[in-house]
Amino acid sequence: GGAEKRTVYLANHFFRNNKPFSIAVLKNYGLLKHRLNKGILINDLTYNGKTFFGIIVLIKLLFLIKKGNFNIIFSNLYGVNKYALIISLFFRIKVYIGIFTNTKRHKKRFFSKLYEKADLIITNSKLASKNIEKTFNIPENRIRKINNGVDIEYIQGQLNMEKLKGKNQKIKMVSIASLRLEKGIDILIKAVSVIKRNREVEYRIIGEGKEYNNLKKLILNKNLNNVVC
Secondary structure: OHHHHHHHHHHHHHHHOOOOOOEEEOOOOOOOHHHOOOOOOEEEOOEOOEOOOOHHHHHHHHHHHHHHOOOEEEEOOOOOHHHHHHHOOOOOOEEEEEOOOOHHHHHOOOOHHHHHHOOEEEEOOHHHHHHHHHHHOOOHHHEEEOOOOOOHHHHHHHHHHHHHHOOOOOEEEEEEOOOOHHHOHHHHHHHHHHHOOOOOEEEEEEOOOOOHHHHHHHHHHOOOOOOEO
């Protein structure tokens, strides 16, 4: 998922640049774990996978922060943001919270009121920033939009592979996402209409959501029904 990907990218960046940091997780596995630098230590905040209603998580997190003398804690997954916010009640530590999903999902949580205590809310779009401001009554100066990062080395490797295949190779793209406005699938469809002028391209969209009909109309308007499906 997006939260895991951001964590891997940030950790690898800090590791390469010798920046002091630590990773704490509730689930020490995942499809992206192999892309994490082997020298990075992962702290498991559970006891054999169990949280005991979050008590074990908070205790381990308290000891980790006290031992590491950290000055910033960053959480970017809505299911665990509450732990970072609760910890801020015990330590003089800045808490940065990432909200990159539907804000209504966060609002339904019992601990949603704690979001007001975050030093900074980070999101990845103007639309999400506006929604956060309205949903949690957080002032604009405590919300920062940071676009999703990319693994440049990985992309460069893929580009080099494409060069070996030849410039006439068809470009094949796929998106797997909820069809919501925040996901920007409409932007990708417009990009495909530009690529199509010079290259053979195929774009598949996998997902469902309230933007389905609008995306179908856009595909027809751009005359991409034989390219995008």
